Amino acid sequence: MGRQRSLWVTLFMIPIMIAPVVAGFQFRVIFNDTFGPLNYLIKTLSGGLITPPAWVANPQTSLLTIMITDIWQWTPFMLLLILAGLETISVEVLEAAQVDGASFWQLLWQIKLPLLLPVLLIGILIRTMDVFKTFDLVFLLTEGGPGSSSETVAFYTYVNGFKFFSMGYTAALAFIQLIIITIISQVFLRLQRRRGALYASR
């Protein structure tokens, strides 16, 4: 599996390393309601039964498009993280469970998932902190619109600071974000402090 696996992993990893600006542009083309491939596929595959939304131009789906783009770009990271986590689970534990007659699902739910929990938590925390900063994707896909339907807090801060130049208000916004991020990052740091438990065997 060795070489083949490394090829798979490499291919999956590419989205992580491309600029969010470019990812945003890619999805703006894909989500375009007149010439984008997505709506064309939905229309033809459903035989014209489903009328797909205008995605970026529709206030009900604009935030969803940003989420889909971010999920597209960062799911491979979670994949790699969980893969690394799975590799830390010692074979002995799994074998012992199998000897005791654990089924595939029991093995998954009662052995692997609990052992993966710290890894999953690290992944969720890192992603939460990063998504909190989402700016590039919003700028490229929707510019916060239509209206303010897809304004993330980072974009809202930018608009107030660099479009309206209300510096005091923006500084207050920055502080609020700082407090929220501090709380989340404290949890992350506590976990990292006990990272002996998370070290993967190399």
Place this chain on the structure above:
Amino acid sequence: MRRGNIRLKKILIGIVLTFALIFFLFPMVWMFLTSFKTQAQVFASPPVFIPPSEQWNFNNYTAALMDSGALNGIRDSMIVSLSTAVVSVSVGALAAYSLARYRLGGEHFSFWILSTRMFPPVASAIPLFLIFRELNLQDTYWVLIVANAIFNLPFAIWLLKGFIEDLPVELEESAFIDGSSVFGAFWRITLPLISPGLVTAFLFTFVFTWNEFLFALLLTRRTVRPVTVIVQSLAGGHEILWAQIAATGVLAIIPGTFLVLFLQRYIVRGLTMGALKS
């Protein structure tokens, strides 16, 4: 029977993986194909999936490089990213050494450094903007290098700290016994041994800076325009030249895509700042 089962399982896994891969690679493939289309083919409905082979040409690429300033953008991104990576790794290695070996400032200090990595850049963009305006450094390479180095240093320090902590202290101690100075031991023993870490930190900070958009947008105007700003400005105009932007996008993701190959072994360790090794 059992062998057939395993075979079926392998085929099923292959199918699932292939579908997942199509999902993750399709946007990039589509952009690549778009970069070879004419404006009419971009707007065609039903969409042109693959432009006819005899029409393939590099018109969009030459137009992007010459008219839209993608060439200058790549040059600017290259200067800023290389400088940031050099600064982050050289300062980061020294800082990581003192944190790892001398516990400088105790545990709280090193965690404080890490916590700056989590700070939302947009919140710091305003003070940075005001400071650089006072210093009259706006729209220079310096602004971007300093701003990006600030945000990449914690990353580099923590990554390298992990690599140094993995080395046995005895190596340096025996160098001290042989009469080496602290810096001599660091330069001749530690640095060569953590060279994979140095390369990883360098490549990561390079890609992060290359992909960076917020500072590039806010702290520059006309003289310095990194490639991410160029992609955005082309996509924000009134008449959007989709195929040309796609060509610029393809050029802009080349470094990241290539570096994935080199970073593969350390990518999890890098992106979790050492919380998890693989």
